[in-house]
Each structure stands twice: as structure tokens, then as C-alpha cells.
Amino acid sequence: VEQAARAASVARATAYRYFPNQRALLEATLPQLTQPSLLGDAPPEGAAERLGLVVEAIVQQAVEHEPALRTMLRLSLQPDRGDRGDLTFRKGRRITWIGEALEPLQARLTRRDFDRLVHAIAAAVGIDALVWLTDVAGLRRAEAVEVMRWSSRTLLRAALDELSNG
Template structure:
């Protein structure tokens, strides 16, 4: 079994170096709106290119590490309660707050995810993390809809929110970001209400 470079030898120093490269990549995306190369991230982090490539041998590996969703485990606030409409609205708003806050990174990852290659299938946008967050929010409906029904509903909600929907609503429909988030939250609640009223339709 191979061991990550940063886990060998002086692990704390290597973790700091890795964190500096990731932070530099995120900052470059936010400033320029395009995917930075490993060399560009190395220069911004004051790390040698040779060292940077030990951590991230490809631009793809760097951008995956720099994506903000990787360590997020839940979109629900504490004590959110058991009402499915309240839970899904809270989850969608939390999700979209993160998307809007990191919009340039999200748009960069979206562009990369549209490429038809094996590497793009490993990107965070292709891994369905939001489906898990929305499934958690919809857990009170599990007895009524069943596991398959809850998943289908979570997929339907993901289809109306996220960076893809944000791009369309702002760039094409002309909504402000605040209006776009309101539209997504409304759509999510409407889908939950419909599913709750007609569970056999799923």
C-alpha cells in the first residue's frame, strides 16, 4: 500500500506545506477564475516547484484538494427538528451559502467536470456529495417514501440547486444571487411537499 508523501518523515511540516499549496490554489481561483497550475500555486505559496509536484503531481489532483466541499459532512444546523420541509430548506440554504461563498472555485470545478475523461469523473461535482446531505435532511420521510423514494427526491432537489442552477439563474435568467437562492429553496420545499402529498408518484 502506498503512503502519501505528506505522511512520511516530517509530517507536520509537510502538512503545513500541503495546506499552503491548497490555500494558494483556492486564492488563485478566487482571483482569476481559472484553474491554476501546480507551478502557479507553488509560486504563490513560496514553495519550490519540485516540492509542490511531490504533493500534487497533476493540476487535477491540486484542484480536487482545493475544492471546498471535501470535508463537509452535513448541511443541517443543530436542533433543526424533524419537519422535512424545514430541514430541506435549511440544507439547501446552507449548501448554497457555501456555493456562493466559493463561487469561482465552484465554477472552475464545473468547467472541469464537463470534460469527458476519466479524471473528470473523480471530481467532487461528479461524486454526488449533495445527494447525501439532502438524503439526511429528508430522513423523516424514510418511512413514508422508502429508501428509494427518498433518494429520488434528493436527486430531484439536487437538480434544482447547486452551482449549475446558480449559473443558469444568474447568468441566463438575470436573477441576483439572493433571488437565485430563494428560488432554489422554494423549489426544494415544493418538491418535498409534492412528494409528501403523493408518495406513490416517486
Template sequence: MAAARQELAGGRPVTVESAAAAAGISRTTAYRYFANHRDLIAAAHPQIDVESLLPDPAPADPAERLSLVLRVFIHDVTLAWEPQLRAALQLALAPPREAVAADAGTLRQGRGIRWILEALEPLADTHPGLDLPLLARAIRSAAGIEALIWLTDVGGLSRARAAEVMRASAMSVLRDATERGVWP
């Protein structure tokens, strides 16, 4: 797994064979642990077991809560694990013959949406007209690996500037929703 992560971090495509070579082990040994490319990428994927990105005690203000969650989600998850998240996204977008639909959840677990939903919880009382799961998805779309890829690869921004834009975009979605009381 460490060799696969190094290969991905170096911008190199990773296979079971290339990870085995980088780790200095035989292909046969590697295939005992990882039957295929998908298994290797799943093992190299970040294992983030935290249920919450909010501090204890968490602030009551939804904007402050979301800002705290975004800081961790963008910097400590998306930017820190960018190579692994790119590889997982590539597998998730692969044609069905290469990606088994049942395995898609292994790599794309929806943690970001759960963390954002937790940040938005106070809105259930103050803004009952908001569809919080939809709002969380909209915010997540502005702040995850997909947004980072577009902003850096297509938009030409630096990773640091892309992080600023993702955070500002996500906070703008929240502001718009709370000001209008409905979203979208």
C-alpha cells in the same frame, strides 16, 4: 492550495504554474506536491467532512429539515466555495482525455444528495410511495453549483437572488412530491 483558492476566488484560471507564482514558490516545488492541474483543483476543492447538516436534535418535519439543510448547503457550501466548485465542475465535464473517469468521484462526492436524503428520512414512513433517492437528486439539481451557474451566468440573477430561487425551487419540489404522494 491557498494560492490556488485565491486565484479561483479572483476569477482567474488556475494552473500549477500560476498557483506556484502566486504562492511565491518555484514551479518545481509546486509540481512535487501537485503533478497536474487536476491534482491541484482536487486539493483546492472544499473538504467538508461533516456527515450531517442537521442540528442535534433535528426537527421531525421533513420540510423544516430540508429548509435547514438547504440554508447551509446553499450559503455555506455552494456560495462560499463557488470558485472551487466551478473549477471542479469544469473538470468533471472535461473530455475523457483530460478527466480520468475514476477521479470524477474525488471532486464530485455526492455529499449534497446524502445531506438531502437525511433531511427526507421521515418521508419513508409517511410517504412510502416516494422514491427518496430520486427525490433527493431532483432537489439537489435545484440547489447546487450547476443551478447557481445557470441562474447567475445565464439567468442574470445576483448571487443572493439566485440563492433565494434555488431554495424556493427545492422546497417546491418537496411540496409537489408530498402533496401528490409520488414523484415525479
């Protein structure tokens, strides 16, 4: 917060009035994290197309805001501290967005299978997947993005195949 105050040429007290901690400052820089939907005004009807839109938005957020999201990820992994609070990052927005994308499948899948698919895809896309793919697996960002897209499509296809082969 102090660095942001210096960069913005405002008093520290002013900065802390609006952003009492690093979490609040990070959340203010990432307003799209609070979007209720990533599907837009006229979403497609098919689950695959809807999922493609949502995954693309999640992946682009991760790439475009990687430094801030890495910081939020780090904060979310710290033991409970007063400045961690109710991190937007920890509210499961990705699960909500992916669940909404897959709504056309809800009638065809059991609740357990639907939730499992949503959670599997959520684990395969986003900042945590990007960090692992680049830092641990050693992929370039473009490769990591393609792996996240491929993973989401493959998981959806596997779930649909299970339905067909029942």
C-alpha cells in the same frame, strides 16, 4: 498548480508533490465537500427543517466558493482525462446530504418516490443551478439563491401533497 505555487512562493516541484493536478488543488481548497453530514450535531426532527439547513449550507458553499466550483464543474464535464480522476464534485455528496435531510420521510415514500425527490432537489440547488440561474437566466446571485431555496421547499411540498392526496 503553477499559479498557486507562484502565489505561495514555493517551488513548482513542491506544489506538484502535494497537488499533482488542478483537481487535487481544488479539492484541497474545498474541504467541506467531504463532510459526511451538513446537519450538525443536533439536527431537527422534521424533514422541512432538516432540508432547509442542508439547502442553506449547499447554497452558501456554491456562493462562497463559486470560482473554484465553476472550475470543478468544468472539469467534471470534460471527456475522461488523466487529471480528472475521481473528482469529489462527481461523487454525489449533494445527493447524500439531501437524502439524509429527508430521512424522516423514508417510511412514508416509496423508494422510487424518495429517490426522485432527492434527485429533483439536488438538481435545483448547488453550483450547477447557480451557474444556470445567473449565466443563462440572468438573475443576480441573491435572486438565484432565493430561487434555489424556493425550489427545494416547493419540491418537498409537492411530494408531501402527493402523499396526502394519494
